[in-house]
Amino acid sequence: MLTSNVKRIMQEKKVTIRAMNEATGLSFETITRARKSQINLCRLNTLEIMASYLGCKVKDLFDED
Numbered sequence: 001m002l003t004s005n006v007k008r009i010m011q012e013k014k015v016t017i018r019a020m021n022e023a024t025g026l027s028f029e030t031i032t033r034a035r036k037s038q039i040n041l042c043r044l045n046t047l048e049i050m051a052s053y054l055g056c057k058v059k060d061l062f063d064e065d
Contacts, residue, residue: 002062007035009054009061024049034061 010020017031026049034042034050039062051058 001065002039003065004034004037004039004062006031006050006054006061009056010035013054015054020050020053024053026050 010016017028017035020026020031021028026046030042030046031050033039034046044058047058047061051061054061
């Protein structure tokens with residue numbers, strides 16, 4: 001199972017869902033799903049867009065349990 005770090009990284013960088021939505025074009029639902037504690041389904045392309053916007057690597061967005 002993958003544990004999401006997206007919420008924590010967004011909080012550290014003071015990034016809102018709205019700001020990420022407007023900058024990346026990712027839907028509110030996609031961003032909200034990625035911020036949940038467990039990542040069940042997320043495209044690699046989506047993670048790449050998020051990582052690029054947040055200034056981190058894709059592997060930083062989650063931990064593997």
